Amino acid sequence: MTAGMHNLRKKFVPALIVSLCAILLPLSGCKIVPNAQRTTAGGSSTNQSAAQNTAAGFDANSYVDSVWDAQLVPHYDTKANDLAKVIEAIKKDPDEAGKNFGQRPDAEGSPWSFAVKTQARIVSVNTESRAGTMLVEIATSSGPQQVTLQIGPVIKGSAIRDSLPFFSFEKVTNQLEFAQVGRAFNDRALKQIQAALPGLTEAGTTVELKGAISITGEPETFVITPISIKPVAGGTK
Numbered sequence: 001m002t003a004g005m006h007n008l009r010k011k012f013v014p015a016l017i018v019s020l021c022a023i024l025l026p027l028s029g030c031k032i033v034p035n036a037q038r039t040t041a042g043g044s045s046t047n048q049s050a051a052q053n054t055a056a057g058f059d060a061n062s063y064v065d066s067v068w069d070a071q072l073v074p075h076y077d078t079k080a081n082d083l084a085k086v087i088e089a090i091k092k093d094p095d096e097a098g099k100n101f102g103q104r105p106d107a108e109g110s111p112w113s114f115a116v117k118t119q120a121r122i123v124s125v126n127t128e129s130r131a132g133t134m135l136v137e138i139a140t141s142s143g144p145q146q147v148t149l150q151i152g153p154v155i156k157g158s159a160i161r162d163s164l165p166f167f168s169f170e171k172v173t174n175q176l177e178f179a180q181v182g183r184a185f186n187d188r189a190l191k192q193i194q195a196a197l198p199g200l201t202e203a204g205t206t207v208e209l210k211g212a213i214s215i216t217g218e219p220e221t222f223v224i225t226p227i228s229i230k231p232v233a234g235g236t237k
Contacts, residue, residue: 058172060180064188071166072185076115076210076227083118083147084140086213087222094218103163113162113214116224119232120147122205130154134200136207147222149209149229151197152190158182159212159225160189189227196230206232 081101089097098104098112120136123146134149150156161167161182172178189211200207211226 058177060184063181064184068188080115080117080210083116084138086114086116087145088140090215090218094215103165111214111216113159113212115163116213117210119206119208122200122203122207124203125201131156147224150225155186155190155225157214159214160185160227162214163212189225193226193229200231208232
C-alpha cells in the first residue's frame with residue numbers, strides 16, 4: 001500500500017464510522033409497536049374512534065333493556081309469523097320467504113332473519129353441553145317438522161338482533177358495539193326463558209314459544225333462539 005493510499009484510508013474510515021453512528025443512534029430509540037397497542041396510542045382513525053366510543057360508556061345491556069318491553073315484545077306479539085308457514089315458505093324459496101316474512105341487513109349475502117311463533121311438542125332436552133338445546137316438533141301441511149331451540153347458557157348467533165326492524169348497524173358507531181348488542185339480546189332472552197325451563201323436561205309437553213330464526217339458503221336444520229317459552233295448560237300427553 002502506498003503512503004497516499006494509507007493516508008486516505010486513515011481519513012475515510014473514521015469519517016464513515018461517525019456517519020454510521022449519526023444514522024443508527026436515533027434508531028436505537030425506536031421499537032415495533034403491535035397493532036393492538038397502535039390503536040391505543042393513536043392508530044387508524046377508525047380504530048381509534050371505535051376505542052373512544054366504546055370507552056365513552058356505550059352499554060349494550062342498557063340499550064336492550066330499554067327496548068325489550070317497549071319495542072321487542074310488542075313486535076313479536078303483533079308481527080311474528082307462524083313458524084310452520086315460514087318453514088314451508090323457506091323450503092320453497094328462501095329468498096322469497098325472506099322478502100315476505102323476514103328481515104336482513106343491506107349487505108349482500110347477509111342471512112334472512114324471522115320473528116316466529118308456534119305451539120310445539122317437546123321431543124327431548126339436552127343440557128349436557130353448555131350450548132343446551134330443546135328439540136321440539138310442530139305440525140306442518142307436509143307433516144311433522146322437528147325444530148331445535150337454543151336454551152343455553154351459551155346462545156349462538158344474532159338471530160334476535162337481526163330479526164328486528166327497529167335496529168340496524170346505523171344505530172351504533174362501530175362493529176364492536178353491533179356485536180355487543182347481539183350478545184345482549186341473547187343474554188336477555190336467556191333470562192326470560194330460564195324460569196320456565198326446569199318445568200319443561202318431559203317429552204310430550206306442549207309449549208307455546210316465540211323466537212327468532214336466521215337462515216342462508218335452505219338450512220338442513222331449523223334453529224330458533226326463543227325470547228319466550230311456556231307450557232300450554234293441559235298440554236302434556
